[in-house]
Amino acid sequence: MRSYAQLALAGFRRYSNYRQAMFAGLAANVMFGLLRTAVMIAVVGAAPVAGYDVPAAVAYVWLGQGLLAFVQLWGDARLAGRIRTGDVVVDLYRPWHLQAALFAEDVGRAGFSLFVRLVPPVLVGALLFPFQWPEVAAWPLFAVSALLALVVSFGLRFLVNATAFWLLDSRGVESFHVVATSAFCGLGVPLSFFPDWAQDVLWATPFPAIIQAPIDVYLSHDPQWTALGHQLFWAVVLSVAGHLVLQRAVRKVVVQGG
Amino acid sequence: MGDRIYPKLVAARLRGQMSYRVSFALECLGQAFAQAIELVVILVVFSRVDALGGFSASEVVLLYAFAGTAFGIADLVAGQLNELPDYIRTGKFDVLLLRPLGTLPQVMASDVRLRRAGRVAAGIITMAFALTHNDIAWSPWTVLLVVVTPLAGAVIFSAVWIVACAVSFWLVEAQELANAVTHGSNSFTSYPITVYSGWLRRFMAFVVPGAFVAYYPGLALLGRADPLGGPAFLGWIAPLVALAAACVAGLVWRFAVRHYRGTGS
Amino acid sequence: MIEVRELCREFAVTTRTGRFRRTRRTVRAVDSVSFDVAAGEAVGYVGPNGAGKSTTIKMLTGILVPTSGHVRVSGVDPSRSRRELTRRIGVVFGQRSQLWWDLPLRDSFDLLRAIYRVGAADYARRLRECVELLELSGFLDRPVRQLSLGQRMRGEVTASLLHGPELLVLDEPTIGLDLESKERLREFLADLNTTRGTTLLLTTHDLDDIERLCPRLVVIDRGTVLADGPLEELRAEVAPERVLVVDLEKPADPLGDLAGVVAVRSELGGLRQHLTFRRDETTAAALIAAVATRAEVHDLVVEEPEIDDVVRRLYARR
Known part of the structure; x- marks a missing residue:
């Protein structure tokens, strides 16, 4: 367990080296936040829509802008790259569980982006626009929900990367993952704006667990326990699936020598 | 550009890409899908409200289609500039400097991401839909406007792309900043500029001349007056704005490369 | 040009x-x-x-x-x-x-x-x-x-x-x-x-x-x-020395007294010896012959000063 904590710390430090990139990313988040806020205010400004008034819509936009970096919504292809080059063999023969190790590192990365990419945009939104703060009781639930969002996001990214064990070039799958996640997670428009049937379909996928669920928990929309339950369910399913996939992949690498 | 060098470079890139067929097809589809998703967002919004910034659903879809098509073309032509930080880091840019051609066209032709064609296709289909669902007074002039607008928009977006990416010569790690400007201007132009306000509108509509990608030509096509009081001729000058933007981009690029060769790595 | x-x-x-x-x-x-x-x-x-x-x-x-x-x-x-x-x-x-x-x-x-x-x-x-x-x-x-x-x-x-x-x-x-x-x-x-x-x-x-x-x-x-x-x-001018490295069949005492040798380094208890000699005082061939009279040679190599070494000496000389 200690070694995983070390890995998390290393992840934190690794990302803190890319300051320029972090600040550029923050500026990008804020820029999109401003654009999205304008559109959302135009939508809900006259009358609340589907439970969103202006302060709630502003909070929705800026939390989304912050969370997308925290959960690394656009994906990462580092593991896929290591699989393609064959370097992954080194990773597989280390005395760790690769999935757990990568998750530990991701927690470190997320920890760093919490300070640079999640909190600052939320503060910018709160300073510039009417902003809804959560009820006191919602804070700890939001923290849990954000962490579960990270687990689900990591679980999806791990599975997508792992396809590289079987596909020569997994970039197609990766780009599909990015598109599907950003479409169905509730980033563009709150999922409650969708027609009821579409909401049912969307909530049957893991994607809302990444952005919409933590925001719902924060805004105390709907029973918070259903959002958290949805997240927990997918966190477990994806983690187990990742474990099984990794097992098969290891067998493949060991038998076929990569 | 009079000779056949650039077509040759582009053709070479296409041959290279075709060696990964499945991935190519998936990415092409993914791009079309991505473009469609943004349309879904607009439609979902309009399932809850009747107007946005004073514009109806079919009008906003028209603006979005103009913007999306123009952005798709620009991505096809100028999207390779996203690789510039990598070129600078690995010294590939130096290799370009060792050839008897300009660096900007070389970078732009260094890869043609044909998969972005998916985005253009989705944009054109949406445009066809929007054109048939709006009340447009068809004349040779409006037809010309429909053809020219996405092209002028593509030039404007490409210019924005060049300027944004030229920042890499100073800040090698700041690619996301460039993305914010390029993709941000795409998002901005997909909605009527009446939705925005203050300095954000002034900056994105006129400094980055985003208002000329879809908004003003769209007004002219729909025969609507500008709710913000802009004169009617603004709808017809997008090609001039595009030309000016391209000149500025060329100058900025020259300045940036001069800085690179002066400061180096 | x-x-x-x-x-x-x-x-x-x-x-x-x-x-x-x-x-x-x-x-x-x-x-x-x-x-x-x-x-x-x-x-x-x-x-x-x-x-x-x-x-x-x-x-x-x-x-x-x-x-x-x-x-x-x-x-x-x-x-x-x-x-x-x-x-x-x-x-x-x-x-x-x-x-x-x-x-x-x-x-x-x-x-x-x-x-x-x-x-x-x-x-x-x-x-x-x-x-x-x-x-x-x-x-x-x-x-x-x-x-x-x-x-x-x-x-x-x-x-x-x-x-x-x-x-x-x-x-x-x-x-x-x-x-x-x-x-x-x-x-x-x-x-x-x-x-x-x-x-x-x-x-x-x-x-x-x-x-x-x-x-x-x-x-x-x-x-x-x-x-x-x-x-x-x-x-x-700056690096007139070369090094003859000899591997001997049997360990021997350092061969530093041979003509032209300015330094000697002995390894493996005398089995391998690095003999530094000046090119203006003797040739590699003469030195090899001299070594052969003293011990049975198993293998040998003549090392030139590395380019970095030449540069270092040039630098030190200034």
Whole structure:
């Protein structure tokens, strides 16, 4: 367990080296936040829509802008790259569980982006626009929900990367993952704006667990326990699936020598 | 550009890409899908409200289609500039400097991401839909406007792309900043500029001349007056704005490369 | 062919001195360097890492603009007439490729032909020569990404010669190559220089490159020229010692008393001995004969001073 904590710390430090990139990313988040806020205010400004008034819509936009970096919504292809080059063999023969190790590192990365990419945009939104703060009781639930969002996001990214064990070039799958996640997670428009049937379909996928669920928990929309339950369910399913996939992949690498 | 060098470079890139067929097809589809998703967002919004910034659903879809098509073309032509930080880091840019051609066209032709064609296709289909669902007074002039607008928009977006990416010569790690400007201007132009306000509108509509990608030509096509009081001729000058933007981009690029060769790595 | 006078190049370097504080200072990577290369010469431009070699090369090829000083390459100012210069010179970077990664080698050549607008007849002739001399025919149709480093390097050299340059600049051309590839490349370059009169300027870490190719050496360190002259002269002047390493059949006492030996280092209890001798006092052959009278020799090798060693001595001497 200690070694995983070390890995998390290393992840934190690794990302803190890319300051320029972090600040550029923050500026990008804020820029999109401003654009999205304008559109959302135009939508809900006259009358609340589907439970969103202006302060709630502003909070929705800026939390989304912050969370997308925290959960690394656009994906990462580092593991896929290591699989393609064959370097992954080194990773597989280390005395760790690769999935757990990568998750530990991701927690470190997320920890760093919490300070640079999640909190600052939320503060910018709160300073510039009417902003809804959560009820006191919602804070700890939001923290849990954000962490579960990270687990689900990591679980999806791990599975997508792992396809590289079987596909020569997994970039197609990766780009599909990015598109599907950003479409169905509730980033563009709150999922409650969708027609009821579409909401049912969307909530049957893991994607809302990444952005919409933590925001719902924060805004105390709907029973918070259903959002958290949805997240927990997918966190477990994806983690187990990742474990099984990794097992098969290891067998493949060991038998076929990569 | 009079000779056949650039077509040759582009053709070479296409041959290279075709060696990964499945991935190519998936990415092409993914791009079309991505473009469609943004349309879904607009439609979902309009399932809850009747107007946005004073514009109806079919009008906003028209603006979005103009913007999306123009952005798709620009991505096809100028999207390779996203690789510039990598070129600078690995010294590939130096290799370009060792050839008897300009660096900007070389970078732009260094890869043609044909998969972005998916985005253009989705944009054109949406445009066809929007054109048939709006009340447009068809004349040779409006037809010309429909053809020219996405092209002028593509030039404007490409210019924005060049300027944004030229920042890499100073800040090698700041690619996301460039993305914010390029993709941000795409998002901005997909909605009527009446939705925005203050300095954000002034900056994105006129400094980055985003208002000329879809908004003003769209007004002219729909025969609507500008709710913000802009004169009617603004709808017809997008090609001039595009030309000016391209000149500025060329100058900025020259300045940036001069800085690179002066400061180096 | 190359004319360099008082060439300087400064860089601004920012270093993080505190958690948030950064200081900017100016570093002179190249500090009033002057030298000339006549048409038809082959010159080695050497120095340790960070000496300013690459910076000089970049200024000679028009990639970087000098801070001050005067450069003429092939009659033009590289920084002002970059495009014109590129048609007259060829450049090979050992660690950067000018080939198209996922295309067959032949396609890369074809593209370069279009870029440099080489006439069909000239192109065919030059390509035929290179294919023949560098033995490219076996992998001309293979994508560059599948080539071995040695094959790729031969492709790079060909690529830089297709437009018939009068000067070929090579930055570490043999780095990472196996012995056979190195040898083949050297042979080709030597031939290019002597029979076709192409001027060569190369930077390298490998003394053998210099020995095979370059009658003349320009040594640079910390941005300034330390020496300029024939290799033999430099070596005799600053590093007159060579080392004979002998492996003996049986351990023996140190053989430091042999004529001409100035130092001895004994390893493995006397089984291996490093005998440093002065080339002006004895020859390797004489010394080997002398050793053989004292002990049975199992194996031996004569070591030349490394290029870095020569440079270090040159530097220490100042």
